[in-house]
Amino acid sequence: MIFDxxxxxxxxELDGALIMSEENRRYFTSFPSTDxxxxxxxxxxxxxxxxxxxxxxxxxxxxxxxxxxxxxxxxLPQLMSEFKINNLAVETTRLTVAQFxxxxxxxxxxxxxxxxYADRAIDALRMIKSDGEVKLVCEAQAIAERAFDxxxxxxxxxxxxxxxxxELDYYMLRNGAEALSFETIAVSGVxxxxxxxxxxxxxxxxxxxxxxxxxxxxxxxxxxxxxxxxVGSVSEEQKKIYNTVLEAQLAAMEKMAPGVxxxxxDKAARDVITDAGYGEFFGHGTGHGVGVEIHEQxxxxxxxxxxLAPGHLVTAEPGIYLPGLFGVRIEDMVLITEDGSxxxxxxxxxLIIL
Numbered sequence: 001m002i003f004d005x006x007x008x009x010x011x012x013e014l015d016g017a018l019i020m021s022e023e024n025r026r027y028f029t030s031f032p033s034t035d036x037x038x039x040x041x042x043x044x045x046x047x048x049x050x051x052x053x054x055x056x057x058x059x060x061x062x063x064x065x066x067x068x069x070x071x072x073x074x075x076l077p078q079l080m081s082e083f084k085i086n087n088l089a090v091e092t093t094r095l096t097v098a099q100f101x102x103x104x105x106x107x108x109x110x111x112x113x114x115x116x117y118a119d120r121a122i123d124a125l126r127m128i129k130s131d132g133e134v135k136l137v138c139e140a141q142a143i144a145e146r147a148f149d150x151x152x153x154x155x156x157x158x159x160x161x162x163x164x165x166x167e168l169d170y171y172m173l174r175n176g177a178e179a180l181s182f183e184t185i186a187v188s189g190v191x192x193x194x195x196x197x198x199x200x201x202x203x204x205x206x207x208x209x210x211x212x213x214x215x216x217x218x219x220x221x222x223x224x225x226x227x228x229x230x231v232g233s234v235s236e237e238q239k240k241i242y243n244t245v246l247e248a249q250l251a252a253m254e255k256m257a258p259g260v261x262x263x264x265x266d267k268a269a270r271d272v273i274t275d276a277g278y279g280e281f282f283g284h285g286t287g288h289g290v291g292v293e294i295h296e297q298x299x300x301x302x303x304x305x306x307x308l309a310p311g312h313l314v315t316a317e318p319g320i321y322l323p324g325l326f327g328v329r330i331e332d333m334v335l336i337t338e339d340g341s342x343x344x345x346x347x348x349x350x351l352i353i354l
Contacts, residue, residue: 241326
């Protein structure tokens with residue numbers, strides 16, 4: 001069971017962990033809620049939530065008992081006694097100072113560990129995707145790719161970035177997405193030089209690059225893809241930069257395999273861009289993990305210490321951004337397998353001119 005795996009990754013002196021974050025509660029229980037506490041211990045596990053969710057949680061959650069919570073300040077100390085917890089791990093990278101102070105006040109007889117053991121254990125579990133998790137990501141990605149096919153028919157001179165964003169969002173939500181992976185990016189022309197630019201009322205013009213970065217959520221799992229397309233015509237410089245980014249992305253994907261460091265996968269893409277003379281215009285990492293959150297471990301960047309392993313699901317998304325001119329980014333998701341890797345993104349990425 002997943003709780004046993006998690007506990008095996010904690011130091012033996014820790015008797016359990018308190019999981020407060022929405023994304024980690026959902027990872028362990030498959031139940032989405034904005035309120036709840038998951039207590040995992042060596043003597044039992046319980047999910048607590050309020051009256052808004054308790055009936056649904058009792059029907060949905062099968063991995064542990066569900067209880068109604070009314071006052072955590074009295075219930076948590078009682079649970080520490082019930083499950084014989086003397087030393088408790090918490091999500092130190094997600095817990096607020098105010099929450100930590102409350103816990104120490106409510107549970108004065110329980111040692112609350114401030115080392116990030118719980119976070120590291122959860123990251124280790126979440127990095128390795130099961131077949132079921134991969135299936136959900138692929139279902140989300142299929143929705144995003146149908147949205148890409150749809151938006152190619154929608155884009156034309158005169159429509160705005162905001163209209164493209166809304167059309168993508170509406171299509172995904174109408175066709176099976178439970179939510180959007182993040183706020184859709186749809187930027188064009190000079191705005192495309194901003195990697196995380198915000199869609200505006202700028203109208204699409206002939207000669208524009210349009211960069212669209214977006215994704216869908218299915219079963220709590222995210223997809224993530226980016227495509228850059230052109231409208232009308234492109235200059236030789238635009239063509240050169242697009243092809244350089246595509247070459248860099250393919251180089252990173254080819255490098256991704258078990259035993260390869262994330263830093264080396266990043267270097268494969270970065271070297272192509274640097275050798276073409278655009279290294280200073282590629283400022284972000286080549287990729288990141290994707291799952292119950294849009295950005296997870298491992299990070300594919302020059303500073304990453306992680307080694308790729310079977311089950312890792314990461315993006316490959318190099319880009320070149322020329323301030324005041326235009327930018328290009330191309331992004332696919334990649335699953336690391338026992339003998340290499342498998343691309344999970346099937347939308348075309350040769351230069352499309354609409």
